[in-house]
Amino acid sequence: MPIHNADIADVFNEIADLLEIQGGNPFRVRAYRRAARSIGEYPKNVRAMIAEGADLKAIPAIGDDLALKVREIVATGSCALLASLRAQLPSAVVALLRVPGLGPKRVRQLYEQLHVQSLEQLEQAAAEGRIHELHGFGPLTEAHILANLQGRLDKSRRFQFAQASQRAEPLLVWLAALPDVERVEAAGSLRRLRDTVGDIDILATAREPAEVTRRFVAYDDVSAVLAHGPTRASIVLRGGLQVDLRVVQPACFGAALTYFTGSKAHNVALRRLGQDRGLKVNEYGVFRGDVRIAGETEESVYESLGLPWIPPELREDSGEIEAARGAALPALVTRGDLRGDLHTHSLASDGHASLRAMALAACERGLSYLAVTDHSKRLAIAHGLDARRLAAQIDEIDQLNAQLAGVTLLKGIEVDILEDGRLDLPDAVLARLDLVVGAIHSHFDLPRERQTDRILRALDHPSMTILAHPFGRLIDSRNPSDIDLLRVIRKASKRGCFLELNAQPERLDLMDTACRMAKDHGVLVSINSDAHSVAQLDNLRYGVNQARRGWLEKADVLNARPLAQLRPLLARTMRSPACETSGSP
DNA sequence: GCCGTTTTCGGCCCGACTGTTTTCAGTCG
Numbered sequence: 001m002p003i004h005n006a007d008i009a010d011v012f013n014e015i016a017d018l019l020e021i022q023g024g025n026p027f028r029v030r031a032y033r034r035a036a037r038s039i040g041e042y043p044k045n046v047r048a049m050i051a052e053g054a055d056l057k058a059i060p061a062i063g064d065d066l067a068l069k070v071r072e073i074v075a076t077g078s079c080a081l082l083a084s085l086r087a088q089l090p091s092a093v094v095a096l097l098r099v100p101g102l103g104p105k106r107v108r109q110l111y112e113q114l115h116v117q118s119l120e121q122l123e124q125a126a127a128e129g130r131i132h133e134l135h136g137f138g139p140l141t142e143a144h145i146l147a148n149l150q151g152r153l154d155k156s157r158r159f160q161f162a163q164a165s166q167r168a169e170p171l172l173v174w175l176a177a178l179p180d181v182e183r184v185e186a187a188g189s190l191r192r193l194r195d196t197v198g199d200i201d202i203l204a205t206a207r208e209p210a211e212v213t214r215r216f217v218a219y220d221d222v223s224a225v226l227a228h229g230p231t232r233a234s235i236v237l238r239g240g241l242q243v244d245l246r247v248v249q250p251a252c253f254g255a256a257l258t259y260f261t262g263s264k265a266h267n268v269a270l271r272r273l274g275q276d277r278g279l280k281v282n283e284y285g286v287f288r289g290d291v292r293i294a295g296e297t298e299e300s301v302y303e304s305l306g307l308p309w310i311p312p313e314l315r316e317d318s319g320e321i322e323a324a325r326g327a328a329l330p331a332l333v334t335r336g337d338l339r340g341d342l343h344t345h346s347l348a349s350d351g352h353a354s355l356r357a358m359a360l361a362a363c364e365r366g367l368s369y370l371a372v373t374d375h376s377k378r379l380a381i382a383h384g385l386d387a388r389r390l391a392a393q394i395d396e397i398d399q400l401n402a403q404l405a406g407v408t409l410l411k412g413i414e415v416d417i418l419e420d421g422r423l424d425l426p427d428a429v430l431a432r433l434d435l436v437v438g439a440i441h442s443h444f445d446l447p448r449e450r451q452t453d454r455i456l457r458a459l460d461h462p463s464m465t466i467l468a469h470p471f472g473r474l475i476d477s478r479n480p481s482d483i484d485l486l487r488v489i490r491k492a493s494k495r496g497c498f499l500e501l502n503a504q505p506e507r508l509d510l511m512d513t514a515c516r517m518a519k520d521h522g523v524l525v526s527i528n529s530d531a532h533s534v535a536q537l538d539n540l541r542y543g544v545n546q547a548r549r550g551w552l553e554k555a556d557v558l559n560a561r562p563l564a565q566l567r568p569l570l571a572r573t574m575r576s577p578a579c580e581t582s583g584s585p
Numbered sequence: 586g587c588c589g590t591t592t593t594c595g596g597c598c599c600g601a602c603t604g605t606t607t608t609c610a611g612t613c614g
Contacts, residue, residue, distance in 0.1 A: 025586080027587085027596090028587095030586085031586035031587055032586075060587095061587065063587050064587095066586070066587085101611090101612070101613095103613080104611090104612095105610080106611070106612085136606090136610075138604060139604095140605090141605085144603095144604095201614085226603095227601085227602055227603070227613095229601065229602055229603090231601080234602090244613095259599090259614095260614080264598095267598075267599090268598055268599095271599075272597090272598075274598090275598080280598090280599085281598080281599085282598085282599055282600065283599080283600075283601095
């Protein structure tokens, strides 16, 4: 089985978990976690780097020892250290770390003293009252463990951004209306616009902080109170979403907002930067000795560290601090930059609105063009169009465009990419369209080589314009397909094709790191709503969020081009077979 | 186990809350 970066990251993370439970050197544990993250996010495939003879120590957090282990994992699929750790401690115990309230120390105690090594055994031990007898545990801890297990409250559970945002909005409004509250702001991954949100972090200033946390834990949508102090409190809403509130002094607000926006890795990087300058950075401010030199605003915090303000979307310690230092932060794309939408559906397939209604709705939303891309015949469940119906729709759009003012409909199709990479409609009818959006809707789990070759062949089709939702993932329900994105991007670049960032909240596909990879190779990304109704045109904002996390600027986005500039990019002359250089797909 | 415009050895981010202890360890973010 070929080893991917994510596999290596998994091995290092399990090593870190097991070392931590065994009470290993915490800095060594951290080194494995940093290495796992670094490799997991590294844009180049490590297996390919080894094949090319590249120096693995060029990867951040990889030194002599871990470079050897990476080679070992690529060669053998595992590594001796992991095997020996597993021999000392069953790897199933790492699942116990996912239980809220259980960290490495307690997991070790449970294993050594009660021989607990699975969630089932943990639940049984708690139910039988054996846990509270352990030193350091008590009846409350035992009750919490039981409640967490029975409620299946999982630390690793994440919510789609849109779901979390819809739960957070009313709570933020309610908090802002409390009499003592002066200021309320969401922080955390919600503010960083991540595609999924683990919990909601809220920051407030208030005249009487303790009064605010008291009211907060009594919010009427609360199903559990996890913590309640004078300045901090944590609740779980019905539906399982955790919300953490911190109330801070106004003079600290910027420092606290920075701190609670994170990411954790970004915070650590800021603190190290502070250390280098003899400064201490925490949620109360930036301090030289006991003197606070910054903290009221985020700008002041960054300025004290010699940096310009960094947009929250970029705060992942993935190059943003270096870019800020070099005055090279991107001017991120905004919703207002979008001039059109290149993937939408109508009544002709599985959409819920007419062509005219979609066109008018697009116009109302400030868009000047809208591509109609109904499904093709293979997707029978969506009433996909065959060549005859598509030809009729082409004529209908021509007639409608003659009547419409302020918005232009583009003739398109979301054509199925068949298992072998052919497209689902005849070349002749595809050639009549303004654009062809190709998409995979079946055989999502082909092996990497076949899945990649399938896409490369589709990109070689002279009519192909945009690869829709390239990974096919559905957050919570379908993993991304295994494709070699670098090969896909290189082919798209060579063929003058584009990649879609599908803005449906459960898709958000391309992912942020993939957007960045496309940008680095000069392949434009099309932020498309994939709207099946008028209201879903508003999904574009979720796509813009993701694009911003992927460092995309206006110039990197296909549909930020006005129509006159877009048309030549869509023209198939640049993709004609004659243009293609020789070589395999 | 990584890393270095102070360092090749000695550092490695910082504080709140809980439940347990009787002054603090563990967990979390």
